[in-house]
Amino acid sequence: MxxxxxxxxxxxxxxxxxxxxxxxxxxxxxxxxxxxxxxxxxxxxxxxxxxxxxxxxxxxxxxxxxxxxxxxxxxxxxxxxxxxxxxxxxxxxxxxxxxxxxxxxxxxxxxxxxxxxxxxxxxxxxxxxxxxxxxxxxxxxxxxxxxxxxxxxxxxxxxxxxxxxxxxxxxxxxxxxxxxxxxxxxxxxxxxxxxxxxxxxxxxxxxxxxxxxxxxxxxxxxxxxxxxxxxxxxAAARVWWQHLRTYHQLGPLWTRLHRAFPEDALSRTPLNPWRNALSLLGVHRRYYRRVIECRDGLVRISPYVAQLPHDGPLADRLTEALRAHARREPVGEVGMPIAVPDGAGLDDDARELVALSRSLKAAPA
Structure with missing residues (x-):
């Protein structure tokens, strides 16, 4: 040639x-x-x-x-x-x-x-x-x-x-x-x-x-x-990939909070595990929904976290709070901020939630 x-x-x-x-x-x-x-x-x-x-x-x-x-x-x-x-x-x-x-x-x-x-x-x-x-x-x-x-x-x-x-x-x-x-x-x-x-x-x-x-x-x-x-x-593809990764990284945190507060789910349609893992469509919608649902779940569990001692890893205290909620233990109405981000954007919030999700994944269920 x-x-x-x-x-x-x-x-x-x-x-x-x-x-x-x-x-x-x-x-x-x-x-x-x-x-x-x-x-x-x-x-x-x-x-x-x-x-x-x-x-x-x-x-x-x-x-x-x-x-x-x-x-x-x-x-x-x-x-x-x-x-x-x-x-x-x-x-x-x-x-x-x-x-x-x-x-x-x-x-x-x-x-x-x-x-x-x-x-x-x-x-x-x-x-x-x-x-x-x-x-x-x-x-x-x-x-x-x-x-x-x-x-x-x-x-x-x-x-x-x-x-x-x-x-x-x-x-x-x-x-x-x-x-x-x-x-x-x-x-x-x-x-x-x-x-x-x-x-x-x-x-x-x-x-x-x-x-x-x-x-x-x-x-x-x-x-x-x-x-x-x-x-x-x-650039749009990079954002899409970042949202897809974050969505799956939030899985451990979302799973435990969703099990405790299923009524807070923004979608009432049950998710097929295989379809949820492999689907490449609607990534941005699922990302936003998962971040919001995780934050709502943390707000709901925060009174249980607030009554625990404030020492020790946050993942351990969150795990204990979820156990107390599952036992229907009485709790006060005053909560506490959990995993507060440095910035005001949704992506900043997502980064803090991902860090908590990773540490929660290593904690005992």
């Missing part, structure tokens, strides 16, 4: 999951114009990918079949135009963004018109026999627009990143590096086409430079545009 094929495979592996993820996000916010533009950008990229493979393993200025090349470059130009619209609708008022979007459509339409005209006028011969001038005009129209659009996107990305939220700013900075590489690669492609049109020999190093600039730029573009959403979901 040569380097170009490897880069193509990496592109595909990153591109299509990113498109699926952005499409899912779009269903959550269908009125977000900027999100529409990002999704359109990735969709154009995804559509151009198989068309490039269909055209054949070619490098500019050597063409493949002209019709797949035409549609591949139309989608690539649409990719760049969608990027421009993303930044316009993200940074400008809607009315002004629409005007600028129409202005940016003029060079896009010009490039597509030139490429389509060359395709229609191209003789029906094998790609190796295409006229040099026609091939050069085709690639120049595409490369000039792509280089212009990518350079503009790089400028917009750097500018917009300065006032964006941290995750979005990091994603835009990564994308801007991809844009910068793409703009340099586009300029290199323009030079290759001009040298070929002039009939001179194209240096091998110049052709390889375009491959190692354009392909990594596309990968960085997909990573940069996908980073904010992926980072948000990763």
């Amino acid at each position: 040569n380097s170009k094929v490897a880069l193509l495979v990496v592109q595909g592996v990153i591109l299509y999951p990113a498109l699926l993820w952005k499409s899912y996000q779009l269903t959550r916010a269908p009125s977000d114009v900027a999100r529409w533009m990002v999704t359109a950008c990735l969709a154009c990229f995804a559509a151009s990918y198989p068309l490039g493979l269909l055209a054949g393993d070619v490098n500019q200025p050597d063409p493949g079949s002209i019709v797949p090349l035409l549609f591949q470059h139309i989608f690539l130009c649409g990719l760049v135009y969608s990027l421009a619209c993303f930044f316009l609708f993200s940074a400008l008022p809607p009315a002004r963004a629409r005007r600028r979007a129409w202005q940016e459509a003029v060079p896009l339409g010009t490039a597509i018109l030139v490429m389509a005209s060359v395709t229609v006028l191209m003789p029906d011969v094998p790609p190796t026999a295409y006229p040099r001038a026609g091939v050069s005009v085709f690639y120049l129209a595409a490369d000039l627009y792509l280089t212009y659009g990518i350079a503009s996107a790089c400028f917009f990305a750097r500018r917009y990143a300065r006032g964006a939220a941290p995750r979005l700013a990091r994603g835009l900075l990564v994308a801007s590096v991809g844009f910068a590489l793409g703009a340099v690669g586009g300029a290199t492609l323009i030079a290759v086409v001009l040298v070929h049109w002039a009939g001179a020999a194209i240096p091998w190093l110049l052709v390889q430079a375009t491959v190692f600039l354009v392909f990594p730029s596309a990968i960085l573009l997909v990573i940069g545009l996908s980073y904010p959403g992926a980072a948000t979901r990763l």
Whole structure:
């Protein structure tokens, strides 16, 4: 597998999951114009990918079949135009963004018109026999627009990143590096086409430079545009995992309190032990419910704890208080704070309850 094929495979592996993820996000916010533009950008990229493979393993200025090349470059130009619209609708008022979007459509339409005209006028011969001038005009129209659009996107990305939220700013900075590489690669492609049109020999190093600039730029573009959403979901996954762990860590404390005060359960549906251990759904709801039920149980048992000597481990005193409650021993109405957290948040409360649950697990039942 040569380097170009490897880069193509990496592109595909990153591109299509990113498109699926952005499409899912779009269903959550269908009125977000900027999100529409990002999704359109990735969709154009995804559509151009198989068309490039269909055209054949070619490098500019050597063409493949002209019709797949035409549609591949139309989608690539649409990719760049969608990027421009993303930044316009993200940074400008809607009315002004629409005007600028129409202005940016003029060079896009010009490039597509030139490429389509060359395709229609191209003789029906094998790609190796295409006229040099026609091939050069085709690639120049595409490369000039792509280089212009990518350079503009790089400028917009750097500018917009300065006032964006941290995750979005990091994603835009990564994308801007991809844009910068793409703009340099586009300029290199323009030079290759001009040298070929002039009939001179194209240096091998110049052709390889375009491959190692354009392909990594596309990968960085997909990573940069996908980073904010992926980072948000990763942070949510960390919270989900923390709540799942805490839920199970509170098991020993909750079990003893629930046995003593079953009427305090927020859910009247009995829990299947296997389903409770293996279920990955409703983690946040179960976490909040278990913390609240543990705290309610401690409030109910606190009068029994208050009448015991205040020396010794809290887990031992809580165990003795639960035994006294089970024996229905008389108790006063004044309780005492148990496992008081340092902070006022629910997670702070959960940490104190987990510490008590761990020590209770080691205490005799």
